[in-house]
Amino acid sequence: xxxxxxxxxxxxxxxxxxxxxxxxxxxxxxxxxxxxxxxxxxxxxxxxxxxxxxxxxxxxxxxxxxxxxxxxxxxxxxxxxxxxxxxxxxxxxxxxxxxxxxxxxxxxxxxxxxxxxxxxxxxxxxxxxxxxxxxxxxxxxxxxxxxxxxxxxxxxxxxxxxxxxxxxxxxxxxxxxxxxxxxxxxxxxxxxxxxxxxxxxxxxxxxxxxxxxxx
Amino acid sequence: xxxxxxxxxxxxxxxxxxxxxxxxxxxxxxxxxxxxxxxxxxxxxxxxxxxxxxxxxxxxxxxxxxxxxxxxxxxxxxxxxxxxxxxxxxxxxxxxxxxxxxxxxxxxxxxxxxxxxxxxxxxxxxxxxxxxxxxxxxxxxxxxxxxxxxxxxxxxxxxxxxxxxxxxxxxxxxxxxxxxxxxxxxxxxxxxxxxxxxxxxxxxxxxxxxxxxxx
Numbered sequence: 254x255x256x257x258x259x260x261x262x263x264x265x266x267x268x269x270x271x272x273x274x275x276x277x278x279x280x281x282x283x284x285x286x287x288x289x290x291x292x293x294x295x296x297x298x299x300x301x302x303x304x305x306x307x308x309x310x311x312x313x314x315x316x317x318x319x320x321x322x323x324x325x326x327x328x329x330x331x332x333x334x335x336x337x338x339x340x341x342x343x344x345x346x347x348x349x350x351x352x353x354x355x356x357x358x359x360x361x362x363x364x365x366x367x368x369x370x371x372x373x374x375x376x377x378x379x380x381x382x383x384x385x386x387x388x389x390x391x392x393x394x395x396x397x398x399x400x401x402x403x404x405x406x407x408x409x410x411x412x413x414x415x416x417x418x419x420x421x422x423x424x425x426x427x428x429x430x431x432x433x434x435x436x437x438x439x440x441x442x443x444x445x446x447x448x449x450x451x452x453x454x455x456x457x458x459x460x461x462x463x464x465x466x467x468x
Numbered sequence: 469x470x471x472x473x474x475x476x477x478x479x480x481x482x483x484x485x486x487x488x489x490x491x492x493x494x495x496x497x498x499x500x501x502x503x504x505x506x507x508x509x510x511x512x513x514x515x516x517x518x519x520x521x522x523x524x525x526x527x528x529x530x531x532x533x534x535x536x537x538x539x540x541x542x543x544x545x546x547x548x549x550x551x552x553x554x555x556x557x558x559x560x561x562x563x564x565x566x567x568x569x570x571x572x573x574x575x576x577x578x579x580x581x582x583x584x585x586x587x588x589x590x591x592x593x594x595x596x597x598x599x600x601x602x603x604x605x606x607x608x609x610x611x612x613x614x615x616x617x618x619x620x621x622x623x624x625x626x627x628x629x630x631x632x633x634x635x636x637x638x639x640x641x642x643x644x645x646x647x648x649x650x651x652x653x654x655x656x657x658x659x660x661x662x663x664x665x666x667x668x669x670x671x672x673x674x675x676x677x678x679x680x681x682x683x
Contacts, residue, residue, distance in 0.1 A: 360575075364574045403682040448661075453649070465680045467617070
């Protein structure tokens with residue numbers, strides 16, 4: 254499949270590399286074409302990897318991942334172009350972390366909005382599915398790094414798109430337990446979980462962890 | 469033990485009733501003495517239950533629970549009186565939920581502060597321990613309602629107070645797995661988890677659930 258990745262950070266690189274390894278044609282997009290990190294990633298990831306501006310990656314992808322920082326996500330998808338993303342599934346992995354007050358980061362908003370909703374409002378004709386944002390980038394593409402049962406969460410307005418993404422995350426990365434929280438407003442829940450994730454990371458001394466819902 | 473409960477809601481009532489059943493002398497405090505809900509609770513809970521104003525409950529308790537709403541917690545502990553709480557352990561169960569914009573609630577602040585920290589700042593000579601705020605009130609006092617292993621989290625500046633509370637939550641309620649996240653600022657993590665808890669509640673259709681940290 255042709256897949257676009259918006260963002261050149263560790264999340265985009267890890268997802269992109271895994272998808273290239275699975276024989277997909279992945280283009281990493283950045284604010285400006287020729288971004289050094291995107292070029293370095295594409296060179297390292299192999300022949301099926303390429304890079305360009307946000308618009309190029311969005312046009313390339315049959316499916317697009319948003320892996321930009323939460324605060325810049327709406328600008329990024331708008332730069333990618335409404336038309337380039339129309340009718341497509343966009344998997345939003347971003348978290349609304351506010352590093353402006355130092356570490357640990359705060360949230361950009363107090364759970365009265367979410368990056369997922371903001372992107373959906375900016376792209377009403379795109380099927381935004383929030384997923385993967387509650388685990389470290391390495392766990393995203395290899396849930397077996399955390400032994401035993403643990404859960405991923407998914408949010409989105411389009412049931413068929415969520416079902417498709419649920420299947421892809423299983424087939425591509427090995428996610429066997431994905432909890433559908435509901436419409437895109439439920440992204441407020443998973444995005445607001447990040448401050449707890451960060452404290453658990455500090456306490457456990459490893460990012461190879463996740464949570465399991467027990468009932 | 470003599471225990472004070474600040475707050476007359478379901479959380480305070482459930483914790484208070486469980487402690488009375490365990491033979492403790494529990495006083496429920498409210499903004500004004502003679503509160504109807506506090507009086508009804510004390511009447512139902514039995515001879516070891518009593519009620520009064522915040523100051524009365526704080527003076528009564530060797531240990532005090534804050535079970536007020538997050539937005540009113542600092543006012544409540546200030547009304548309870550710095551002197552009445554000096555040197556004591558205060559277990560803060562409150563969550564910073566903002567219902568002013570309707571349901572589901574937002575957070576009062578975007579993880580750049582916490583109710584636990586606000587109370588600790590208001591009561592510098594009290595040992596504030598954040599705990600129990602990540603589960604439903606019935607699960608708080610009976611973790612066996614959720615079968616299998618699952619975790620509670622604790623935050624606070626005083627290591628001895630956290631160790632004491634960890635032992636009490638085990639002995640009183642049966643909590644066997646309590647994760648110490650660190651100082652009271654880590655309450656930002658558990659308090660910001662609430663929007664996810666609320667969405668899980670909606671998805672699962674029951675409040676009898678919890679999370680387990682898997683690593």
